[in-house]
Amino acid sequence: MPYTTYSLDKLPLLAGLKDEEKKALISSGIERHYPKGSYLFHCGEPVTHFYVVCSGAMQLVRGTTDGKEVTQDIVIQGKTIGKTEILQQVHKIHMVSALAVEDSVVLEFPAAWLKSIAQNPTVALNILSSLSQYIHMMELEVEHKSTMDTAQQLGCFLQRLCVLHNFDPKGFTLPYSKSLIASRLGIEPETFSRTLKKLKSYGIGIKGNTISFADSALIEQSVCSHCSSLETCSTHKAVVTGLLHKKSS
Amino acid sequence: MPYTTYSLDKLPLLAGLKDEEKKALISSGIERHYPKGSYLFHCGEPVTHFYVVCSGAMQLVRGTTDGKEVTQDIVIQGKTIGKTEILQQVHKIHMVSALAVEDSVVLEFPAAWLKSIAQNPTVALNILSSLSQYIHMMELEVEHKSTMDTAQQLGCFLQRLCVLHNFDPKGFTLPYSKSLIASRLGIEPETFSRTLKKLKSYGIGIKGNTISFADSALIEQSVCSHCSSLETCSTHKAVVTGLLHKKSS
DNA sequence: CGACACTTTGAAGACGATCAACGCCGGTGG
């Protein structure tokens, strides 16, 4: 099972730096391999490192005191882990566990490394920008949890998934187990299973683990509900959810 | 109705700078008064300014395309508006409207001002830290939406409210209308009303607009569920929700 | 006093969670 080394010189984190600078900074990272099911760190452990996922996928998950489990995020190639924990300057322990969903390779940096490169104005702006975008995504997610039913949320998730992974909207295979996706969406596997069928009425077809968007559900044709009728911004179209509207079944 | 000028030299944003530097930076801000019900900006308008709320409270709200309204946040004295929108570097228009919940005073800065001071490493770290904390809060909120029932979420919200406003836990008056709080929590006013009564079993008493925490519900005595039994971090205790656990009524 | 916004209460309905059972598949061990 070969893994493709993620081209680290494309890290948004280091955008705008010279190639030599990038190389110098990256060189201090240690490549580590985590087989499927192994933990990068556990909830409650001190925050010691910053990570860049080079291949595979890590699940950020926490078990709550009353027995439930919530998947906060699924981190894929090119994304980072630990930014907020390190920069927050308040908590020094992880609030979630990180677990390899599949065999994964990550680059590991000391926490101090991130703090030091954040002193560089260019890097600082890069991080600020990425945190701001993440906040925007979270705000949408909260909004959706309040205003959308499960079918709409799932549809949006699948659209984002398709864009994020560069899948073919006409037909692609789910990259994760259905249980994991359900956990990410905060719903039960049973509900997930049932909801998949409802998506046909939105123009999203399901066959086994294969998803296909009909033209009517294609991302390119959707109007971004958050730009409303003001304009259709392409970035938003790609990332934002909220593309599906309630149907009177 | 007098307003207390917020002591701007305590802004977390400018922490670590010299007093002269702070004064110089703040001096470029323009003080603006917004009467209750007036808008600071509307959803869809271009992002032109950064704001610091000096007194009063601003509601960040968006109407979704299918007619629902969601209150993203309620911004009070000392908090800022526009950080993420300006730093995101992608969208140039507001995703929410900002509306004065009560007569408010804000300090207004050009968007470019924020970008320029973010070049200062000290300021950049301050912003990074505050964004990281905000992200942490949002992550908890998402988790709670999936794992807690309305009563628990409301209880947590009231505890945070009490800490944030420095209210007396033994008895304080709600600073906002019940409809606004319901909107902030993403529930209907009817549900809010009904849920308030359920809180008595958690040791939270309600009489009209007055809330009182019984000893058993006092924040100081709660164990932070996110530090689990690992340790009880005081910061977390103050800010975090998740303090109430499911009761078998 | 009356208009109006806000809040509360009641009853019906929609939706997701839960519990239980079954089918499917890959792996293990005899």
Add this chain to the structure above:
DNA sequence: CCACCGGCGTTGATCGTCTTCAAAGTGTCG
């Protein structure tokens, strides 16, 4: 090679919770 097992996914039935619609109560302000 086959039987067994465990993980995963589906399906059905039931239950609790929140929304929705409707109506009545409460308060404030002109």
